[in-house]
Amino acid sequence: MYTRDQVADQLRKRIETGDLKADSALPPERVLAESLGVSRMTLRVAIDRLAEEGLLVRRPNRRTLVAGDKISRSASFMSFSEEMRARGWRPHSVIRQMTATVADVSVAAQLNLEVGAKVIYLERLRFADDEPLALERVYLPYARFASLLGRDLASQSLYAVMERELGVRPAYSEESVEAVLLSTEEAEIFGVAAGAPALLTRRITRDEEGNVVEAATSLYRGDRYRMALVRRR
């Protein structure tokens, strides 16, 4: 008996290898479910997920299509490093601070910890093609991520390290975006004029089990950075 995840993975693989061809129709759900040995409901959940990823296209009362190549996959969840590389820029970082500290009320609430619990604080200045682009401040639960304290996070993606070394897969984030003005100190860090506009994002990221893995804010220079989104009804 397969789970929805395994069914989704299998279909994804068959699409990637071309076994299921772009712009062709999937077999009827009842047939596909039977051949995979799962119930139709389970198959449908897997199909829904791939449709959300943009790999499949649902059509009511008609068979589901394998998406054509040109459809842009929604870049819905990338680390800074991944995003910069996808845009063709070379990312790197300078660690400004990385320490163990204790959670104040706000950090504790965001990370789902007690006030005073140990946390890791990481502050990185992030560059694209050698130009400072974003100032990122991250809090991580110490209990789970203590082993990251020594790690080289200047040249590596935090998410990549989490996944590779701890098996933690950031899966889901809630984020808010607002426009602010840079303080004198922040402007100095970027080497721009104080009072310049910036995007401030606040993000809480969870793993597949729903546990909070980070609470982060990022301040992006308004003159250099534009955030891209894809939304679906």
Place this chain on the structure above:
Amino acid sequence: MYTRDQVADQLRKRIETGDLKADSALPPERVLAESLGVSRMTLRVAIDRLAEEGLLVRRPNRRTLVAGDKISRSASFMSFSEEMRARGWRPHSVIRQMTATVADVSVAAQLNLEVGAKVIYLERLRFADDEPLALERVYLPYARFASLLGRDLASQSLYAVMERELGVRPAYSEESVEAVLLSTEEAEIFGVAAGAPALLTRRITRDEEGNVVEAATSLYRGDRYRMALVRRR
């Protein structure tokens, strides 16, 4: 027998009226399903939807919570009107301009038309609870939307009118977000100081067939508006 939509609506109403109190737990799914006269699966889909909207908070193996007031709702794809209502604000608009004009190079490229093709230009100042919050500028292809020229778009959502009167369903948008400073003229429109920060979004929206239905920019006051996002890996 209720549908998932009806169940979701009922729960939404009970949350809004305070019948289900903020920060309290929902009854167990089995109990709630029985009392609503639906199967547990149907109830779960409704709960999932409200959780996605931010009204409920799921906790594995523990009862689902009614979200506290402060949680900002995820706007995965909502019109301004829908988003404001979801946040509990009363939206309305003032039409500053609505005319037929011709597409310049940039508008033509965005709408997939020839330069000089007829387009509709719509400029609306959008209010939340009687406070000006956003300035929206929209271009629509004239050929398809000429009949909107007379329409009352001050009190109605553009998307709702498109869908109801023309059967056009905006389904998918690509959007960029950047931080800018308000010009003197823009600041005057909002009644704030020039040089205040603002979020500028540029959006291209398509229907289910992939045809561009609008090219729009919106300028949101930085001191009043925060955009909410949910991202998935």
Place this chain on the structure above:
DNA sequence: CAGTGGTCTAGACCACTGA
């Protein structure tokens, strides 16, 4: 009309939580 996706049901088993 048959084919097909969309929705719903009733019941089952599992893993985790927390008393």
Place this chain on the structure above:
DNA sequence: CAGTGGTCTAGACCACTGA
């Protein structure tokens, strides 16, 4: 340990599509 959400099944009925 009972309570609870997470997942899966087998089958049903519906509405729409398109030959």
